Amino acid sequence: MKLLSGLPVCAALVPLVFAQTELPPIPADLTTPVQQRLAFNGPMSMRIGWSTFQQLEQPTVYFGESPHAIFRSASSQSSTTYPTSRTWSNTVTLTMLKPYTTYYYKIVSTNSTIGSFKTARPAGDHTPFTMAGVVDMGVFGPDGLSTRQMSYTGKAIVNSLNPGDHTTIQALAATASQYEFILHPGDFAYADAWLSELNLGYINGTQAQGPQIYEGLLEQFLLRLTYLYTRYAGSKAYMVTAGNHESNCLNGKSPGEASCPIGQTNFTGFINRYAELMPETPSTILGHRPRFDTGLEGVYMKARAAAASTSGALPPFWYSFDYGMVHYLMFDTETDFGNGIIAPDEVGGGAADSDGPFGSYMNQQIDFIERDLAAVDRSVTPWVIAAGHRPWYVDSGACTTCQEAFEPLLIKHGVDVAYFGHVHNMQRLGPLANNTKDPRGYNNPSAPVYLVNGAAGHFEGLDLMTTPDQLPNYGIEWANNGTLYGYNLFKFLDRNHLEIQFVSSKDGDVLNSVTLFKKH
Ligand SMILES: *[C@@H]1O[C@H](CO)[C@@H](O)[C@H](O)[C@H]1NC(C)=O
Ligand SMILES: *[C@@H]1O[C@H](CO)[C@@H](O)[C@H](O)[C@H]1NC(C)=O
Ligand SMILES: *[C@@H]1O[C@H](CO)[C@@H](O)[C@H](O)[C@H]1NC(C)=O
Ligand SMILES: *[C@@H]1O[C@H](CO)[C@@H](O)[C@H](O)[C@H]1NC(C)=O
Ligand SMILES: *[C@@H]1O[C@H](CO)[C@@H](O)[C@H](O)[C@H]1NC(C)=O
DSSP states (O other), X not given: OBSSTTOHHHHHSOXXXXXXXXXXXXXXXXXXXXXXXXXXXXXXXXXEEEEESSOOSSOEEEEESBTTBOOEEEEXXXXXXXXXXXXXXXXXXXXXXXXXXXXXXXXXSTTOOEEEEEOOXXXXXXXXXXXXXXXXXXXXXXXXXXSOOOOOTTEEOOOOOXXXXXXXXXXXXXXXXXXXXXXXXXXXXXXXXXHXXXXXXXXXXXXXXXXXXXXXXXXXXXXXXXHHHHHTTOBOEEEEEXXXXXXXXXXXXXXXXXXXXXXXXXXXXXXXXXXXXXXXXTTOOOOOOOOOOSSHHHHHHHHHHHHHHXXXXXXXXXXXXEETTEEEEEOOSSSOOOTTOOOTTSTTSTTOOOOOOXXXXXXXXXXXXXXXXXXXXXXXXXXXXXXXXXXXXXXXXXXXXXXXXXXXXXXXXXXSEEEEOSSSSEEEEOOEETTEEOTTTTBSOSSOEEEEEXXXXXXXXXXXXXXXXXXXXXXXXXXXXXXXXXXXXXEEOSSSEEEEEEEETTTOBEEEEEEEEOOO
């Protein structure tokens, strides 16, 4: 099925442009909102995030139910930056909204336009809906992905995009009316690949300019998402958690100070843009937050204070939210495993980074997940989806410490689907528990179904899978072996049926579809 064909909006999309990695221009009007971001904060509240090339005294958004009546306003004092950033991150929380209602908004600036969004469906609304999922999505050129990418052993050298094909960002833009929001569990932009790109001559510059190049790539990625938001179907909430590329000093393949701009270490750029934006708990409807100091420490401290006083959630790393018939748990496979298990990005972890921990105590994330999943009322939200970055069921490179830390909780609380990326192809696995297939398959299993889809497209290219004789014995139901960029659509049909699709970004072909039945 060609989802994209016949959509007039496609014609308006700019065709794929080849690598052109320059710093995005600084607008003459420094109040111009760039890098827009949106998140649900319960069904009656929305968070709007954007960046500016100057600090704002009081970031403000006007809003209302008609584009001609945007008379209500919300403000904050949240305008923060970090040493290597060119921009300040601003976040405002709109409250007292109606659930599942379209609002129009204008970020206060002498150079902004009116946008729109729809608030979340309240928990317990069992109307069918579709959600889009992407993982591992990067940027090079103005349209999201160039045809140039790194090639090294184990990676598919072939880039499946030809000029005119849609990148994943373009596909999500062109089809935005077909889904209600986007889930992205980790790995944004791949700006940490700047040194490799420089060494390959894909970027002009010197290594000393690394911090600017890194920030420029990060900005470009978010600019393309803004383009998605503002040019096509109104803004979509974009719910995120961390991946290793939000903090990955060694990805330049040359360890050392120069390959690690500050924004790239310890999730700094990610925290700056998303800590204020993601919700603390599913039940948070009042979003007013205390003033805090600018600078990173303020962000950490505020997030911690919020976490301590509520559920133990620590957005943007671990938190949860409800949407209609679904409870979403977002969790952090990079740090904070608790119970003495060393997480991959921590000191001593496999990634050779030394990041986090972020919790106020080591078991904060695990305790949060336990409490959060135990509190789900399945009559209200029959479906439970857990999303993190590093998979443990995958053809190779499984995160066994992640499995040790999280799988028991997912099994115990009957999580329906666990969603990951990190490995750059699409693999769908039958329901699994303890490395064993649930004999019921997709017909009311008790174990979670596992999806790995790091195929959104980015500089590192797609991963080839191991040879069939090396595949793990629990089996893979369906895979796209490093040949196509794509994303997932999750179609929640009713309380018992969930259709999961893998869609090819370039042309909208639905390459795989399966329906999971749960009695719930
Ligand atoms: C106003 O914003 C647009 C993009 O939103 C930008 O292209 C333009 O340069 C901005 N104008 C000024 C004067 O900064
Ligand atoms: C690098 O700069 C040269 C000279 O200005 C230009 O011709 C070339 O296209 C640039 N390359 C990239 C990758 O931007
Ligand atoms: C990373 O951030 C956390 C939380 O603020 C902090 O405890 C830790 O020391 C930082 N790690 C490094 C290496 O800066
Ligand atoms: C998984 O295996 C562990 C140890 O082998 C066992 O304690 C646990 O009960 C098993 N869980 C399930 C759901 O089979
Ligand atoms: C994936 O493709 C590569 C390259 O063609 C091949 O070597 C490998 O066996 C394939 N793996 C599977 C599981 O088909």
